[in-house]
Amino acid sequence: MNLKSLIANPLGHGAAPLGNMFRNVPEAEVQATIDAAWANGVRYYDTAPFYGAGLSETRLGNALVGRPRDEYVLSTKIGRIILDELEDPAARELGEKSGLFEHGNRNRIVNDYSADATLRSIEDSLRRLKTDRLDIVWIHDIAQDFYGDEWLSHFETARTGAFRVLSRLREEGVIKAWGLGVNRVEPVELTLDLDEPKPDGFLLAGRYSLLDHDRALQRVMPQAIEQGVGIVVGGPYSSGVTVGGEHFEYQKANATVLAKLERIRAVARAHDVDVKAAALQFALAHPAVVSVIPGSTRPAHANEDLAALSQVIPMAFWNDLRQQGLINALAPVPTA
Structure with missing residues (x-):
C-alpha cells in the first residue's frame, strides 16, 4: 500500500519514550x-515490543482506548519476543536495556525474525495494544544488535521468515503495509535490491536528520522514490541532542557531534530560526519522506x-x- 495515502498527516x-526511555515516566504524563x-x-502512532519490554x-x-480505531494509523514491530521470564538484575545492568530502557519492564527479550516468531509477536502486540488490528508492521533493528557481517544471517532469517509472513498478511488484508524499522542504512539498501x-x-x-543524512542520500532516498516506497523518519532530533538533550545515537553525545550542532x-x-523547526522541516522536505515521528x-x-512545522x-x-558544509548540498530543503 502507498504509505503516503495511509499516513495522511506528516x-x-x-x-x-513511553517505555521509560532514559527515565521513569509517570502514567499521567503518558496520557x-x-x-x-x-x-x-496526530493520527499516526508507532511503538515496538522492545520499548521498555512491552511497556x-x-x-x-x-492511552488510545476510546479513540475511534478507524481514525488513526498504528504501527508496531516484530523481531524481538518479550518473555515471561524476568532478567537477572546483574545481567540487566550489562545488557542492551541498560541506560536506554533500564526503567522499563524487567522481562527478558530475545531476537527472532522467523515466521513463527513474527506471528507470535503480532499476537502479543495486539493484546498489549488492546486492538484488533495493526496497520503497519516494521521488522525491527535487523542489523542493530550484531557485530560485523553477523547481521546478514539474521537478515536471511527475516527474508525467508518475517518478510514472507508479512507479505502474506498484507495480501490477506490483515495488515495494510510492512517494511523495516531500522537505524542503519545497510539492511534498507539490501532490501531495496531484492526482487x-x-x-x-x-x-x-x-x-x-539534520545532523546525519549523507549516507541515506546516496542510495536509500533515490531508490525509495524510484521504487515507490515511502520513508518514515524516526529520531528526527537524533536521540534528543538536537533539541537540548544529552544523547546522540542513544549514547551521550561526543565532542564532534556537539561541535557540529553548535555551528x-x-x-x-x-x-x-528554531532548530526544532529546522530539524522537522528538513526531514519532511525530501520527497521520499511521508511522515516524521x-x-x-x-x-x-x-x-x-x-508549531515547529508552521x-x-x-x-x-x-x-x-x-x-x-553543515548539510549536504544535494539534500532538498523547504521552500519559504
Missing part, C-alpha cells in the same frame, strides 16, 4: 502527552512539534548551512 508520534498529540491532529505498547494501548518480497516502506531512525545553532540564531513524553513537546524558515538559513 506529523506522527514515536512512542519509544497527557498522547492527549496533546491527538488534540494537535510502551501497553501504555499506548491504554521479492517487496516492502511498502521503511522506518529509518536517525539516518535522515548549526549559530546559523539558526543568526536567522532567528518525533518521540516525547511531555505534552508541551507535542505542542512544540506542531514556522517560516528563510532560504538564507538553508543556504548558509550548505555553504558551511
Whole structure:
C-alpha cells in the first residue's frame, strides 16, 4: 500500500519514550502527552515490543482506548519476543536495556525474525495494544544488535521468515503495509535490491536528520522514490541532542557531534530560526519522506512539534548551512 495515502498527516508520534526511555515516566504524563498529540491532529502512532519490554505498547494501548480505531494509523514491530521470564538484575545492568530502557519492564527479550516468531509477536502486540488490528508492521533493528557481517544471517532469517509472513498478511488484508524499522542504512539498501518480497516502506531512525543524512542520500532516498516506497523518519532530533538533550545515537553525545550542532545553532540564531523547526522541516522536505515521528513524553513537546512545522524558515538559513558544509548540498530543503 502507498504509505503516503495511509499516513495522511506528516506529523506522527514515536512512542519509544513511553517505555521509560532514559527515565521513569509517570502514567499521567503518558496520557497527557498522547492527549496533546491527538488534540494537535496526530493520527499516526508507532511503538515496538522492545520499548521498555512491552511497556510502551501497553501504555499506548491504554492511552488510545476510546479513540475511534478507524481514525488513526498504528504501527508496531516484530523481531524481538518479550518473555515471561524476568532478567537477572546483574545481567540487566550489562545488557542492551541498560541506560536506554533500564526503567522499563524487567522481562527478558530475545531476537527472532522467523515466521513463527513474527506471528507470535503480532499476537502479543495486539493484546498489549488492546486492538484488533495493526496497520503497519516494521521488522525491527535487523542489523542493530550484531557485530560485523553477523547481521546478514539474521537478515536471511527475516527474508525467508518475517518478510514472507508479512507479505502474506498484507495480501490477506490483515495488515495494510510492512517494511523495516531500522537505524542503519545497510539492511534498507539490501532490501531495496531484492526482487521479492517487496516492502511498502521503511522506518529509518536517525539516518535522515539534520545532523546525519549523507549516507541515506546516496542510495536509500533515490531508490525509495524510484521504487515507490515511502520513508518514515524516526529520531528526527537524533536521540534528543538536537533539541537540548544529552544523547546522540542513544549514547551521550561526543565532542564532534556537539561541535557540529553548535555551528548549526549559530546559523539558526543568526536567522532567528528554531532548530526544532529546522530539524522537522528538513526531514519532511525530501520527497521520499511521508511522515516524521518525533518521540516525547511531555505534552508541551507535542505542542512544540506542531508549531515547529508552521514556522517560516528563510532560504538564507538553508543556504548558509550548505555553504558551511553543515548539510549536504544535494539534500532538498523547504521552500519559504
